[in-house]
Amino acid sequence: MKEFQVDVAVIGGGPAGLAAALEARKQGIEKVLLLERDTSLGGILQQCIHDGFGLHRFNARLSGGQYAQRFIDQLDGSGIEVKLDTIVIDMTDEKVIYACNPTDGMMRIQCGAIILAMGCRERTASQVLIYGTRPAGVMTAGAAQRYINMEGYLPGKNAVILGSGDIGLIMARRMTLEGIKVKGVYEVMPNPGGLTRNIVQCLDDYGIPLHLSTTVTRIEGKERVERVTVAKVDEKRNVIPGTEEVIDCDLLVLAVGLIPENELSRQAHLEMDRKTRAPLLDNNFMTSCPGIFAAGNVSVVFDLVDYVSLSGEIAARGAAKYLAGKLPEHPQYRTVTHSDRINFIVPQRVELSADEDLTFFMRVTAPYKNARLVGKCGETVICNKRHQAMVPPEMLECTVKVAPQQEIYFSVEEG
Amino acid sequence: MSKAEYTCIVCPVSCRITVEETADGLKVSGNVCKRGERHAIAEHTEPVRMLTTTVVLHGANINRLPVISTAEVPKRLLNQCIGELYTVEVSAPVKCGDVIVKNICGTGVDVVAARSIG
Numbered sequence: 001m002k003e004f005q006v007d008v009a010v011i012g013g014g015p016a017g018l019a020a021a022l023e024a025r026k027q028g029i030e031k032v033l034l035l036e037r038d039t040s041l042g043g044i045l046q047q048c049i050h051d052g053f054g055l056h057r058f059n060a061r062l063s064g065g066q067y068a069q070r071f072i073d074q075l076d077g078s079g080i081e082v083k084l085d086t087i088v089i090d091m092t093d094e095k096v097i098y099a100c101n102p103t104d105g106m107m108r109i110q111c112g113a114i115i116l117a118m119g120c121r122e123r124t125a126s127q128v129l130i131y132g133t134r135p136a137g138v139m140t141a142g143a144a145q146r147y148i149n150m151e152g153y154l155p156g157k158n159a160v161i162l163g164s165g166d167i168g169l170i171m172a173r174r175m176t177l178e179g180i181k182v183k184g185v186y187e188v189m190p191n192p193g194g195l196t197r198n199i200v201q202c203l204d205d206y207g208i209p210l211h212l213s214t215t216v217t218r219i220e221g222k223e224r225v226e227r228v229t230v231a232k233v234d235e236k237r238n239v240i241p242g243t244e245e246v247i248d249c250d251l252l253v254l255a256v257g258l259i260p261e262n263e264l265s266r267q268a269h270l271e272m273d274r275k276t277r278a279p280l281l282d283n284n285f286m287t288s289c290p291g292i293f294a295a296g297n298v299s300v301v302f303d304l305v306d307y308v309s310l311s312g313e314i315a316a317r318g319a320a321k322y323l324a325g326k327l328p329e330h331p332q333y334r335t336v337t338h339s340d341r342i343n344f345i346v347p348q349r350v351e352l353s354a355d356e357d358l359t360f361f362m363r364v365t366a367p368y369k370n371a372r373l374v375g376k377c378g379e380t381v382i383c384n385k386r387h388q389a390m391v392p393p394e395m396l397e398c399t400v401k402v403a404p405q406q407e408i409y410f411s412v413e414e415g
Numbered sequence: 416m417s418k419a420e421y422t423c424i425v426c427p428v429s430c431r432i433t434v435e436e437t438a439d440g441l442k443v444s445g446n447v448c449k450r451g452e453r454h455a456i457a458e459h460t461e462p463v464r465m466l467t468t469t470v471v472l473h474g475a476n477i478n479r480l481p482v483i484s485t486a487e488v489p490k491r492l493l494n495q496c497i498g499e500l501y502t503v504e505v506s507a508p509v510k511c512g513d514v515i516v517k518n519i520c521g522t523g524v525d526v527v528a529a530r531s532i533g
Contacts, residue, residue: 039476042530049481049529051465063467065481065530069511072531149469152478177468177497197424201464204422205490388447389428 001106006033006081008319009097009111011088011264014043015305016296017117018071019312020319021080024115027320033109034082035099041075041082042068043119044142045305047149050170056306067305091264093289113291113319116265116279117312120258120297128162128256132218137225141167141255148178156251160228161185162216165193166303166393168255173202175253182208183247186230188215188237193255195393216252217244225250258301268292273348276300281347282333283358283402284318285311290327293318300346300361303395307361310397314359328353339411341365343392352405359399364390364412372413373398378406421458423451434459463487466524468497470515472532475507481529482515488522496520508533 008024010017013036021034040046045053048064055061058070075082086101097109122140137156139147145167147153159180161168164187172182185203190213192199203210211230217239218229232243260278262270270279271288279287279294286293295315296308321327333349345362360375368390375383375398382400390396390412402408423430428447432455435442441459443452457463466488469479488496496519503515509528516526 046477046530049467049469049483051467051483061465063481063483063529066483066511069530073511148479149481150477150479152469152471177493196422196429197426200422200424200429205464 001108002104004033004107004109005111006031006109007112007323008115008316009033009035009109009113010115010117011035011091011097012043012117012119012296012298013038013041013082013084014117014119014296015045015068015071015308016119016298016312016315017043017115018068018075019309020115020117020293020295020316022071022074022078023313023316024319025078025080027317029316029320029323032080033111034080035086035088035097036082036084037087039085041072041084047142047145048170049149050174053305056304057309064305071309088264091268091292093268093270093292095289095291111291112323113293115312115315115319116287116292116294116298117296117315118261118264118298120260120301122167123254123257123259125254128254130216130219132220132229133222135219135221135223135225137221137250138219138252139254141171141253144171144251144253145174148174154178154180156180156225156249158183158249159251159253160216160230160247160249161253161255163187163193163255163257164199164210164212165255165257166195166198168253169194169198169202171253171255172208173206176206176208180251182206183249184209184211184230186211186214186216188213188233190235193393195391215239219252221250225252228252258297260298260301262298265294265298273344275344276346276348278346280349282331283347283350283354284321284327285315285347286318286322286327286331290329290331291319291322293322300344302361303393307395307397310359311361327351334405334407336360336408336410338362338409341368341412342410345410350402350408354402355404357399357401359397360410362396362398362410363392363394364396365392367391368412368414370415372415373410374413375400375408375410377402377408380406382408383410419459420445421455423454425450425454462490464490464493466493466496466519466526467529468500470500471504472509473504473506475532477532480505480509480515480532482526483529484519485525485527488519488524492520492522496522496526500526 045064293315466484
């Protein structure tokens, strides 16, 4: 087995990993290794051919590929070592990574610090209860997106989409442009999961119907999907008898949520947060294991890639501080608390002595109009920002100056 | 005089904007910002969208190259533009920003590669 020693290893070459690796070098870290399981960099951005990326960061509406390219181009001459086609098999709390690829074979990599940037996975058909057979033609929105946008296959002719998150909406438009008849988008919840502007430009623009409080209850077909049954549900999400409708289709696309990809985190026994389904993080995006950091969708599912990159840079600066011995050996924490109008805040805790500008990411529990995001550190107001609209699908970002020791609390106030 | 409603897609506020045709021209209401007004007027007169799709790619480990327009094109021409791009085939290496089709469908807008390959 080949042995390597690096200062920082970044696991995952998507937007979080790219930003983290580049920032680590900018911080003066000598040996930075970027490990990617695909044969090219960019992660999921490679298949996101639609535009709207980079509004905050570059003040431009780029496509996913264009956004990724801006980072990939910086790798040349950066001194960062990139290993493609490389799968990480195991990671220990001693900061040892076991990985393999076709050229190096098995590798044991001793790291000074590790930045996790594995991204997230889609919920699959086996994670949503649908009765019936299990034929071909049932796939996640991301799989359909990869078939169409990278591999050049049309996965069907007549599609039904379950789930109205942004990926489902984007795929409704994409499939329509490619000549697939999208018969409808079905959402079990009474409100759409995606942003209003995506409903307008992806569904309304193309006359695709959105059915709320409706779900797919049954899949039929021998080799291939032939039809699905949809039905209305009540407030408790129970199917209302008599509302069933059969729809002929050969493709069922699932856009039913994302889950951070944390198998490695669990192998290293990192403490997890039940709300984010991701490692518990501190103000440096460091996990419960000193020296192991997390960034991007593996740390919490973001909706804007700009924030994914930002979190990668925060983690890389944290790793630089850790390697320079500037972080306490046994950190003491205060938990970041919030009112019940806020669903979660990342990072979840802040080191007691932290006396600096910190970035927090959060989601509200319900839509609020004309409201203020208020942050307090002890009795001091550190944030009082008016928002014309706050909606759960849109993550809020706020960078504030915190003082040492004091309690940190966020709330949403009317008016 | 006619009246139409649009949901603004410029930002998450998602204003419901009304455009009214009056003797003095278009009257816009319901928007909270200037960008919303511009968007609603465009939607009423000539709606435009960015064009993003793929073209056939040879000599790479993926079969499709993502492409994007350099500016918005009229929405009514989207399908025609995509039809033209169906006939295009390129070979690696390609550099992000390389012009794939100049002045697509006479819109004055170019279509360029949206990533580098090879």
